[in-house]
Amino acid sequence: MNKTYKRVSTKAVLYWLVMSILFFDIVIQGNRLLDCALETDAEGSSRQEQNAGQDQTGGNDAMDSDPYCDIIRVALTFDDGPHPVYTPMLLDGLQERGVKATFFVTGENAEAYPELIERMRKEGHLIGNHTYSHVELSAVGEETFFKELEQTSQILEELTGEEILFVRPPYGEWNKEIEALCNMFPVLWDVDSLDWSSKNTQAVAKRVLKDVEDGDIILMHDSYLSTVEAALYLIDVLTEQGYEFVTVDELLFD
Numbered sequence: 001m002n003k004t005y006k007r008v009s010t011k012a013v014l015y016w017l018v019m020s021i022l023f024f025d026i027v028i029q030g031n032r033l034l035d036c037a038l039e040t041d042a043e044g045s046s047r048q049e050q051n052a053g054q055d056q057t058g059g060n061d062a063m064d065s066d067p068y069c070d071i072i073r074v075a076l077t078f079d080d081g082p083h084p085v086y087t088p089m090l091l092d093g094l095q096e097r098g099v100k101a102t103f104f105v106t107g108e109n110a111e112a113y114p115e116l117i118e119r120m121r122k123e124g125h126l127i128g129n130h131t132y133s134h135v136e137l138s139a140v141g142e143e144t145f146f147k148e149l150e151q152t153s154q155i156l157e158e159l160t161g162e163e164i165l166f167v168r169p170p171y172g173e174w175n176k177e178i179e180a181l182c183n184m185f186p187v188l189w190d191v192d193s194l195d196w197s198s199k200n201t202q203a204v205a206k207r208v209l210k211d212v213e214d215g216d217i218i219l220m221h222d223s224y225l226s227t228v229e230a231a232l233y234l235i236d237v238l239t240e241q242g243y244e245f246v247t248v249d250e251l252l253f254d
Ligand code: ZN
Pocket: 079, 080, 130, 134, 170, 171
């Protein structure tokens, strides 16, 4: 009697142990799938938590490799514009594809082509500060540092009605000591297309495709036809591969 009871008891313990493991596994998986679904649905959400401020050689490894989530996000960023010919071409291509990008513009060019800044804002792109006259911020004094940034933000805020929070320092050179006094968030990059150097559509596309990973910020310049062609090609190819294109703020903070 005692023996039978013992055998039943052991079986029961094993049974409940297996059932408990299965139950928790299902609950955990269910929650993770639900998280993914919510993440997919939420417009503008991002799996990237933090990657600004790293150096240009990239410290932004693929941060999320959750096998339950298939969303891969990257941010296309375009510096030095707006350009009177190539920026409208790029905006047309982005609009056709429903893709949002981030433009780090100079104050000089924003003043010269204000209608393009207004169009960027209207079409949902993020606009950031790239200094007024493309200066190397680590090489100038404190006064010039602030003047270059403030003048540009003022121009952009008047055109967009929105606060300018992000800065892409020209040449990736930033003054860490002054940063504490500056109410802006520096954004560097993970993948450098070197488009200004090659000015070749295939070379630009190839370079980006070789290096791009989930969560990357891609550096390009909307000052060349080859960049516009390469960017639109990249969007088509990477979209096929499951990538989503988001603005830098979405990638960094959502
Ligand atoms: Zn630049």
